[in-house]
Amino acid sequence: MSKALLTVSDLCVDFETEHGVLNVLDHVSFNLYPGKTLGLVGESGCGKSVTSLALMKLLQKPYGCIRAGSILFKGQDLVQCDAKQMQDLRGNRIAMIFQDPMTALNPVKTIGSQIVEVFNLHRQELTKKERYQCALEMLRKVGISDAQFRMAEFPHQLSGGMRQRVMIAIALSCEPDILIADEPTTALDVTIQAQILDLMQDLQKENGMAMLFITHDLGVIAELCDDVAVMYAGRVIEKASVIDLFSQAKHPYTKGLLDSIPQLFNDGKGALKTIEGQVPSLLNMPTGCRFRNRCQYSQQDCKSLDHNLDTHSENHQINCKHWREIKDA
Amino acid sequence: MPNEPLLEIKNLKKYFPVKKSSLFDKRRYLMAVDDINLKIRPGETLGIVGESGCGKSTLAKTIARLYEHTSGQIFFKNTEITLLSQKQLQPLRPKIQYIFQDPYESLNPRHTVANILEEPFIIHTDLSPLERKIEVKNLLEKVGLAPDSDQKYPNEFSGGQRQRIGIARAIALKPEILICDEPVSALDVSVQSQIINLLIALQQELNIAILFIAHDLAVVKHISDRIAVMYLGKIVESATSDELFKTPRHPYTQFLLDAIPNPNPAIKRVKRRIQGELPSPIDPAPGCRFQSRCPMATDQCKSLLPELLSLSDKHSVACHHQVDSVGNWSSPWAS
Numbered sequence: 328m329s330k331a332l333l334t335v336s337d338l339c340v341d342f343e344t345e346h347g348v349l350n351v352l353d354h355v356s357f358n359l360y361p362g363k364t365l366g367l368v369g370e371s372g373c374g375k376s377v378t379s380l381a382l383m384k385l386l387q388k389p390y391g392c393i394r395a396g397s398i399l400f401k402g403q404d405l406v407q408c409d410a411k412q413m414q415d416l417r418g419n420r421i422a423m424i425f426q427d428p429m430t431a432l433n434p435v436k437t438i439g440s441q442i443v444e445v446f447n448l449h450r451q452e453l454t455k456k457e458r459y460q461c462a463l464e465m466l467r468k469v470g471i472s473d474a475q476f477r478m479a480e481f482p483h484q485l486s487g488g489m490r491q492r493v494m495i496a497i498a499l500s501c502e503p504d505i506l507i508a509d510e511p512t513t514a515l516d517v518t519i520q521a522q523i524l525d526l527m528q529d530l531q532k533e534n535g536m537a538m539l540f541i542t543h544d545l546g547v548i549a550e551l552c553d554d555v556a557v558m559y560a561g562r563v564i565e566k567a568s569v570i571d572l573f574s575q576a577k578h579p580y581t582k583g584l585l586d587s588i589p590q591l592f593n594d595g596k597g598a599l600k601t602i603e604g605q606v607p608s609l610l611n612m613p614t615g616c617r618f619r620n621r622c623q624y625s626q627q628d629c630k631s632l633d634h635n636l637d638t639h640s641e642n643h644q645i646n647c648k649h650w651r652e653i654k655d656a
Numbered sequence: 657m658p659n660e661p662l663l664e665i666k667n668l669k670k671y672f673p674v675k676k677s678s679l680f681d682k683r684r685y686l687m688a689v690d691d692i693n694l695k696i697r698p699g700e701t702l703g704i705v706g707e708s709g710c711g712k713s714t715l716a717k718t719i720a721r722l723y724e725h726t727s728g729q730i731f732f733k734n735t736e737i738t739l740l741s742q743k744q745l746q747p748l749r750p751k752i753q754y755i756f757q758d759p760y761e762s763l764n765p766r767h768t769v770a771n772i773l774e775e776p777f778i779i780h781t782d783l784s785p786l787e788r789k790i791e792v793k794n795l796l797e798k799v800g801l802a803p804d805s806d807q808k809y810p811n812e813f814s815g816g817q818r819q820r821i822g823i824a825r826a827i828a829l830k831p832e833i834l835i836c837d838e839p840v841s842a843l844d845v846s847v848q849s850q851i852i853n854l855l856i857a858l859q860q861e862l863n864i865a866i867l868f869i870a871h872d873l874a875v876v877k878h879i880s881d882r883i884a885v886m887y888l889g890k891i892v893e894s895a896t897s898d899e900l901f902k903t904p905r906h907p908y909t910q911f912l913l914d915a916i917p918n919p920n921p922a923i924k925r926v927k928r929r930i931q932g933e934l935p936s937p938i939d940p941a942p943g944c945r946f947q948s949r950c951p952m953a954t955d956q957c958k959s960l961l962p963e964l965l966s967l968s969d970k971h972s973v974a975c976h977h978q979v980d981s982v983g984n985w986s987s988p989w990a991s
Contacts, residue, residue: 370844486933516707516871518930521915525929543844546874546917569921587849588919589878591901598856599849599878605814 331358332537333382333505338396340374340381343389349609351377353561354396354634359505359537366552366569367541368584372606374561375541379507382539383423384413400505419449422498426510428490432482438493439478442466445500465496470526488519492526499530506531507539512547524551545588549573554642557581560606560617562634567643577639577650580618616647624649661695661731662865663719663833668692668728670711670718674938686938688714690889691728693964696833701859701866703880703897705873705912709934711889712869716837719867720754721745732833750780750829757838759818763810769796769821770806776828795824799854816847820854827858833865840875852879873916877901885909888937888945891964895971902987905973908946910985928984944976952977952984 340352352374359365367375380386381393384405398405400421405413417423425431433441442462446453453461459478466474469492482490491511498506508527512520528551531538540552548555548569555572557565557580565578576582586600604621607613616632619625628648636644670689688711696702704712717723719730721737730738732752737745756762763772773792777783783791793803799820810818819839826834836855840848856879859866870876876883877897884894885906893906904910911930932949944962947953956976964974975981 370846488933517873517915517917518707518911519933520917521927521929524917525927544917545845546919549919549921550917573919573921584846585919587846589849589852589874591874591877591916591918598853601849601853602846605816605847 329360332361332400333359334397334399335382336397336399338378338381338398339394340377340386340391341394342391346610350612351391351561351609352381355558355561355563356396356636357556357563357566359539361504361537362531362535363553364531364538364540364551366548366555367539367558368543368545368548368555369558370543370606372560372609373558375543375558376509378558379423379509379539379541382507383417383421384408415449418445418498418503419501420503421505421507422501422503423507423509424491424494424498424511426513428487428494428514429482431494432490434482437479437481438466438485439463441493442478442497442500445497449501461500462496465500466493468530469493469496469499470522471496487515488522491515491519491523495523495526495530499534502534503536505537505539507541509541510543511540513542513544520547527551545573545585557584560612561609562617562646563636564618564646565644566636567639571640571643577643577645577653578618578647579622579624579650579653582653624653660697662698662700662733663694663696663867664731665692665694665719666729666731668694668715668718668730669726670714670723671726684939687889687940688937689718689725692889692891694884694891696865696867698832698865699859699863700882701868701880703876703883704867704869704886705871705876705883706886707934708871709937710886711937712886713837715886716754716835716867716869720752720835722754750776751832753826753829753831753834755819755822755826755834755836755839758842759815759822760810760842762822763818765810768807768809772810772821773806773825773828776825780829791828795828798827798858799824800850814847815843816850819843819851823851823854823858827862827864830862831864833867834859835867835869837869838871839868841870841872848875855879873913885912888934888940890945890974892946892975893971893973894964895973899970903971903982904985905967905971905978905981906946906975907950907952907977907981907984910981944974952981 336356338352338355342349342351355378357365367378369375382398386392393406439462442465443458446458446461463474463478466477471477471489471492512523515523542548552569555567555569556563559580565576565581576585583602587602589599602621607617607620613620615630619629626649632648636646638644668689669691671685671687674684674686676683692715706712714723718725725738729736732748737748770792773795774788777788777791792806796803796806801817801820840851843851852875868876868879880897882894883897883900884891887908893909901913904913911928914928930949935948943959944957947957962974962976964972966972
C-alpha cells in the first residue's frame with residue numbers, strides 16, 4: 328500500500344462540561360491514503376463528527392480540546408499548528424463537507440460569492456475575473472445546469488441536492504488532498520443520494536484525493552468506501568477493508584450492527600436482530616471495554632481491556648479480547 | 657368477513673392553494689394528494705414510499721383528518737368519516753391513532769410520562785384515577801419501558817425510548833389502525849430495529865392495521881405486506897412487498913430500488929440513475945407525472961395520464977409502457 332497521506336495516532340479529545348470532563352475520543356487511530364476512501368461508521372454520539380472536527384481543529388473552544396495524540400499531514404503535526412497555519416490548510420489542502428447544506432451555506436450571500444470566497448482566501452494570485460471563471464467552472468463540474476444563472480442565486484432558491492452540490496464545489500475548488508465528508512447525504516432522498524455519491528466518486532477518481540466519509544448508513548459505506556473504521560462510544564473498535572468487514576466482522580458490536588439492518592432480498596418479516604440496551608452515557612462509561620454492558624460475550628476480564636487493537640490480519644484489527652472465541656452465527 | 661377493508665379511500669384529493677402574486681392571477685394549486693385510492697384490511701401493513709415532497713405525509717394527515725380533504729371519500733368500517741364533523745369524529749378517534757416522526761417534538765416536555773399516557777384515558781374513558789395509573793404501568797411494560805419510570809419527563813429518555821412512549825400513547829385505547837409517519841427515521845440502526853420489532857410484535861398481539869410511511873425502502877420492505885409507491889401526489893405502483901421488489905414495473909420504482917445503497921460490497925453492479933429532481937407539484941403538466949425524468953417517455957405520456965391498472969390481484973401499475981419496462985429490470989439482489 329502506498330504511503331499514508333494523513334496519520335492519526337492515539338487521538339484523545341476531552342470536552343469540559345458542567346457535569347465533568349467527558350472523554351469523547353479515546354485513542355483513535357487511522358490512516359488516510361491518496362485516492363482511497365475511509366468510512367467512519369457508528370451510531371449518534373459515538374464521536375464520528377468530533378473526529379472530523381478535531382482533524383480540522385474546529386473543536387469548540389474552550390470546551391473541547393485535544394488532550395493527546397498526533398495528526399500527521401505531510402510530516403506536519405496538525406495538533407501543534409497554530410491558528411494561522413491551520414487557516415492556510417483548511418479549505419485549501421483539507422476540505423470538509425457538512426451534513427446540512429442549508430445551515431452550512433451562508434443564507435445572505437449568493438452561491439457565486441461563496442465559491443469565490445475560497446479563491447479570495449487561498450488563490451490570491453488569480454485576478455478577480457479568473458476567480459469568477461474558476462468558480463463557474465466548479466459549478467459546472469458538480470453538475471449544476473445553468474451555472475452562470477445559479478451563481479447569482481441564494482441558497483434558499485436551490486433544492487437540497489443542488490445545495491449539497493454547491494457545498495462539494497466549495498470544498499473541491501482548491502483541489503484538496505483530503506476531503507472530509509460528514510454525513511453529506513443523510514438529509515437527502517435515496518435517488519438524490521445516489522447522484523451525489525456518484526459525483527463524489529467521479530471527482531475522487533479525477534484528482535486522487537483521500538476521503539474520510541462519515542455516515543451511519545452501512546449501505547453507503549458498502550458502496551463507496553475502501554476501508555472502514557467502526558466507532559463505538561469514542562473508540563475505534565474494528566478496522567478492516569470493506570469486503571472483510573461485511574463478510575467477516577469479528578467484533579460483537581459490528582456483528583450486531585450488521586445483523587440489525589433489514590435485508591432487501593429476504594422474504595417474510597421475522598424479528599430483526601437487535602443489540603439490547605443503549606450506548607452508555609459518556610459521564611458514566613464502564614471501565615475496560617465500553618461495549619461490555621451490552622455484549623452477550625462479556626466476561627470478567629473485559630473490565631480491564633485497553634484501547635489497543637488486536638490484529639487479525641494486516642488490514643483487519645479488532646478491539647476485543649474474545650473475538651477469537653466468538654463463532655459466526 | 658376478513659377481506660372487508662378496514663379503511664378505504666376513494667379518489668382522495670388534497671390541494672393547497674398557492675398564494676397569488678397579483679390579484680388578477682388565476683388561483684393555482686399545489687396538488688399534494690391527487691386522486692388516490694387505497695384499501696387497508698384489518699391487521700395488514702401497507703407501506704407508502706416516495707421521495708420527500710411526493711405527498712406521503714399529507715396523505716397520512718388527510719386520512720387522520722388532521723387536514724381537511726379537498727374531495728373524495730374516506731371510509732372507516734363503512735362509515736364515511738369525511739362526512740363527519742370533528743365532534744362527531746371524536747368517538748372514532750381512539751380507533752385511528754398516529755405515531756409521529758420526531759419523538760423529540762411530539763411529546764410535551766412539561767408533562768411527565770404518566771400525564772402523557774393518562775391523557776387518552778381521561779378524554780375517552782371514565783376510568784378512575786387509580787385504574788388509569790394501572791393502565792399506564794401496563795402500557796409502559798408493554799412497550800418495554802420500566803413501569804416505575806412514569807414520573808420522569810421526556811427529556812430524561814433517549815430517542816428510542818421516547819419513540820416507545822409515543823407508541824404506548826398510540827396503542828393506549830386499543831386502536832384498529834395505526835398511522836406511522838416515518839417512525840424510525842430519526843433513530844440509529846440498532847435502536848431502529850428494536851422499534852420495528854416492537855411494532856411488529858404489537859401488531860400481531862393486538863391485530864392492528866398499520867399504514868407505514870418511510871423513505872427507507874429496506875425498512876418498509878421488512879414491515880409491510882403491501883407497498884404503494886407515490887410520485888408527485890399519485891400512486892404509480894402498488895404490489896405485495898415481495899412482488900414489488902422482485903418485479904417492479906414502473907420505471908420510477910425501478911430507479912428507486914436501484915438507488916438503494918446495497919450493504920454488500922461484494923456485488924459491484926452497473927447502476928441506472930434517475931436524472932434531475934422532483935418537479936414542482938404546483939399545477940403539474942398534463943400526462944404522466946413522471947414524464948420529465950422518464951427515459952421511456954413518449955408523446956402518449958405527455959398527453960395522457962396513465963391510470964392505475966391491475967395486472968393481477970397483487971400488483972397494479974400506472975404506466976403506458978409497463979409491458980416494455982419489464983425488460984429494463986434486473987434485480988441487484990439476486991444471489
